[in-house]
Amino acid sequence: MAQPRQQPDDHLKERTTCPYCGVGCGVKARLEQGRMVDVEGDSDHPANFGRLCVKGSALAETLGDHGRLLEPRVDGRPVDWEVALSETASRLQAIRAEHGDTAVAGYLSGQLLTEDYYVANKLFKGFLGTPHLDTNSRLCMASAVAAYKRSFGTDAVPCNYEDLEEAELVVLVGSNLAWNHPVLFQRLRVAKARNPLMRVVVIDPRVTDSCELADLYLGIRPGSDARLFNGLLTWMADRGRLDPVYLQRHTNGFDETLAAAREAVSDIESLAADCDVDAERLETFYYWFSSQLHVVTLYSQGINQSTSGTDKCQSIINCHLAGGKIGLPGAGPFSITGQPNAMGGREVGGLANQLAAHMDYDSPGAIDRVTRFWSTPELTPTLPEAPGYKAVELFEAIERGEIRALWIMATNPLVSLPDANRVRAAIERCPLVIVSECMTDTALVEMADIVLPASGWSEKDGTVTNSERRISRQRGMLPPPGEARHDWWIISEVARRLGFGEAFDYSHPYQIFTEHAQLSGFENDAEHQRRLFNISALAELDRAAYDALSPIQWPVTAKAPLGTARLFEDGRFITADGRARLWPVQPRGPEQSLCNDYPLRLNSGRIRDQWHTMTRTGRSARLMNHRTEPFVEVHEEDAREHGLVDRGLARIVSATGEMRARVRVSPAQRRGELFVPIHWTDRFSGAALSGSLFRGLTDPLSGQPESKHGAVRITSLPITxxxxxxxxxxxxxxxxxxxxxxxxxxxxxxxxxxxxxxxxxxxxxxxxxxxxxxxxxxxxxxxxxxxxxxxxxxxxxxxxxxxxxxxxxxxxxxxxxxxxxxxxxxxxxxxxxxxxxxxxxxxxxACNDGTAHQGPIVCSCHQIGRASIVGAIRQGDDSIEALGARLACGTQCGSCIPELKSLLEEEKSHANAAIGDTTQALAV
Structure with a gap:
């Protein structure tokens, strides 16, 4: 396998992978005297080719021992590892003995490495015999997974990042790519500059920074996505824009799918009214999509986080299959992942409805196959017979007392799950709570009976899989501080004390990875029902080859030893008859209904410079400067109606909780709708948990919660x-x-x-x-x-x-x-x-001589504030390039470029208005 070419100073740097979003950027880290002093993008990594967003660029600033968990704790007391591991094993065993195997559960995270995930899944499902192991990936990707499996027969993203550059049309739906996956947004920007014929369509209730690249923006009514794509399917059919050859040769279910779409769609004007968009603009989108073969539809949480998320994903896939826009360069339905290893977790069975290696409970022979593979001369696992509880169900079972032991790893459900107050109450009543965590200052750690200090990024050693199925090494460069240990080691040591040591005899993560690779190829052929996930060509790696592993996309087999860039190019799918399935979709609105008490629709999401619960990004001062406080974005007329003022304080109240936040009056918001960020916890702000505002309603198939469609009211927070x-x-x-x-x-x-x-x-x-x-x-x-x-x-x-x-x-x-x-x-x-x-x-x-107040920071890389940028524009710097030359803003990661463009447009508008006023005065 080809190794990356060496740069002159590469002997001073370590190659690894960024721990943030699912783009999976390659990073080169420079170490001096046992400290990481700098990071930069890896120009040889095919995910980013040297680009990094501001979060990735600040990784070195997030390290250090301060705030880290440095020793195990049992019942609030510091203990050594022997006591902690023995207590963990004995208490788990006591609960199993009294209440049965299914009284034990685990809750994992897309922040874990694949090797950690694999060992956890093996212990819980294989040897503890409980199906109740789920992951926070349920909150972001489960609906996309369910739709892929329903259509393709497997959880497989068909596209890669190059497809964004090969496409003639890129559709962003429910995805603020500019903020949530900035490196891909920069790749798209460059591709669009190189190809003047490329068009970009943004479909989103909010006007986001991603609209900076949009040739067409559709600000749809929240929840109307499936109706819009059903309309696209019928428009294609009515105007002869289908691919009848592809449909006939490679798909099933088209007729009933089209019939269902026709039931839900009448004429274009009525459809546009239902979606609350202009009919002409809607038809323009339909024409563009239908006229191009090379179309990529990129979708994320705005689609997935819904009680009908699977159907929304399905409606997108239906249109791609109907038009034959899949399996080609620059074409396909592309679900973009939220976490660095959400896909790796799914590969090893991290979801409650999976076994391992993309085998499910209902796959013929799968339980027996995994049992035989995990068996040792003295140990035979006892796998569950049916799937376990999905995330929201899992905590409801804890609330009922059905689950009595919970082991949480690398995530904080107190913050990320909906109905957060109810989740807290459930955890408080759970008899045994075990937490594996890096950081000490979290409410979850305070609630745990047993706390196990885990290693973090720059210390962990293993692999992650990004959104395009690319496996990359996340290398351990620094020793874990204090008594912190790797998650796979902690799990294996507990397994040994439970009597399963023979099956968990690992001394290095490469042994776990090669076992995982072997399982992916075990009885993976036509006779035993072929599985697309297969990395068996990596099953014989020794430690040196594992350490040197270059980024590679699965499947990786004897026939494709260098990996596979794009799936389904031959039109063959992983279904019984090899055909993809179109699936009828009946659009449904949000289940969290508006009413007199809660008349406003609430949306939630990430912001540009923060990540999840800020345990990492909150350690970097410059990452806090773009948005320093929890906020709520509100339309100007809604602000006036509800007595709010810009930069004032507000209370947002729902049937399940309350949030307090700074008001940001924004033209980006539709009337009657609010937006809040997901990141702030009780460590950073009081009453700022966005999760407390959403009910725990889920998609019936995927189990993914509806975290985009809350029902709330808002009032001014009275302060003196x-x-x-x-x-x-x-x-x-x-x-x-x-x-x-x-x-x-x-x-x-x-x-x-x-x-x-x-x-x-x-x-x-x-x-x-x-x-x-x-x-x-x-x-x-x-x-x-x-x-x-x-x-x-x-x-x-x-x-x-x-x-x-x-x-x-x-x-x-x-x-x-x-x-x-x-x-x-x-x-x-x-x-x-x-x-x-x-x-x-x-x-x-609070400033030095001559230092003017910059206002809110726009460019986090160079700490350039809004006031400085506006001042430069008014002095004649009327382009991104001119601002970069004067202030350096926009010249590093590029994440601030959309905001710079907005400021340029805003100042241009003000200047034109001033000229108009002057002209009118002169005329008078």
Missing amino acids: WEASLVLDHQLDAQLGAAVRDDSSYWTRIPLEQGVCWQMAGEPRAEQRDWREWLAKMLPVPAGPLADDPSAERLRAAGIEEGRLRWWLMVGPVTELPGLGWIGQRLGDAISGQPLTDEQRRRVLA
Whole structure:
């Protein structure tokens, strides 16, 4: 297998894979004296060819021992590994003995490596005998998987990233590619520049940054996706735009599928009204899709996270099959994965309805096959006979007392699952909760009976599989801190103490990987029902070959030893008759209905610079600067109707919970709809769990929850004061809890040398006396002060032995200066005491001489704020290139380019309006 070419300084760098989204970018990390000092994109990795988004570029900033779990705990007490492992095994065994095997469950994560996943699945399903092992991938990819299996007979993404560059039409539906998969968005941008004939269509209720590349935007009504694609199918049929040869040779089910689509679709005007889009624009999309053979439809959580997500995915697949737009360069239905190893987890059976190696419980002979493969001379596994509980069902079973032991690995269901308050209550009543985790400061760790410290990125050693089926090595470059251990090792050691050591006798992850590869090829032929997932050509790797493994796409077999770039090129599928199946779809709206009490539709999603629950990205100060607080985006007219103001505070309330967030009035929102981010936890903000606002309703086939269609109301949060308190790390550790408890609203914003607490609230008695509060709360007395009592504004700072320890501003958040300068000054010497007038002014202003407030950060790579960019535009920098030349914004990862373009358009619009006003005045 060809190895990547070496760069001149490659001997100083390690190649690995990014731990964030499913793009699976290659990373080169530079190490010095046992520390990672820098990362850059791997120019030889075929997923990214050297590109990295801002999160990937900041990976080195997220490392360090601070905040890490460094030793095991049992019942809140630090213990050694022998005690922790023995207690884990004995307590699991006691629950099995009293309540049966199915009283035990596991909940895994797409953050685990394939080797970790494989060993966990083998232990739970093979040797503990419980089917109740599921993963947080259920929350993002399960509907796409179910639709692929229904149509193709297997969970297989047919496309690759090159198809985005080969396509004549790319359709983004339910995917904000610019923010959630920025490197693919940059590849698409380059491809579009090279091919002037390429068109991009964005279908999304929100106007997102992805619209920057759009030739056509359809701002559809939430939940109407299946109706839109059913309409496309009937439009193609009525205008002779089908591929009858492909349908006849390679598919089944077209007639009944078309008949079902016709029942749900009348004329184009009625359909457009149902979807709430312009009829002419809708028909333009239909014409473009029907006229091109090389069409890629890229879809993600906006499609999947629905109680009818499988059918929405199916409606897209139906159109591709009907037009023969699959198995070709630049063509296919492409589900883009949310996590770095969501696909690897599915390969080894991480979902509750799978066994292993893409074998399911209902696959003929699968249970017997896996049993025989996992058997040893002295041990025979006892696999369950039927699938287990899917994620939401799993926690409902815990709530009922049916499941009494839960082992959670590398995820936090308190944050990510819907109906978060109910999930918390379920975990609290579970008799045995085991948590394998990297970080110490989470509510889940506090609730665990047994805590097992796990290794993290840069320490873990294994493989991940990205969205295009490409297996890459995530290499361990640094030793785990303290007593942290790899997940596969922890699981294997528990298995040994349960009496299963012979089946878990691993000393290195390559042994796990090759066993996984062997199982993928075991009885995998026409006689035993062929399975598409097959990496048997990698089953004989030794440790050196495994360590040197280059990125490769499965299947990897004797016939395809270099991997397989694209699937179904011959029109043969993994069904009994080798034909793909079109499936009738009856569109259904969201199950979370709007009503008088909850009249607004709530959408949730990721933001550009954060990842999941921020346990990693929250450690990088610059990643916190783009969006520093939890927020809710609302249309201007809705804001006016509900008494909200831009940058004010709001309460969002549903039948299941409440969230408090900063208001962002945005023209990107449709009337009657809100958007909130998913990332903030109780570690970073009070009452900011978006998951608490959604009911635990799921797709009946995939089990994926409906996290895009909440029903809520919104009101202004009544406050009488706002304040920003900057603390160095030592003071934060001492006072953080008291600051949090003293506020109706709080958000904790990491800075370079400390944190900023953004606070707001109502006084419990009379108006707060801030001087008294400072004297009571802060051990370092106030130094310089500047206040205006009549306006209830104050600025103060605490300096100890010439060093800045804290800084306070009381007043509206709209007056808050950029926190970068003051965050860097924490702990620095501020010169002698007493301060000069100039030093006092600089500290209270939180900026150096001549340093203007930048406003919100737009370019995270170079920390360039909105005010600086607007200023440059007004000085004549009227292009992305000119802004990059002056400020460097947009010149590194490119994630901020859509926002830069929006600012250029906004300033151009303002300038034109001003010219119009002047012209009108002159005419008068």
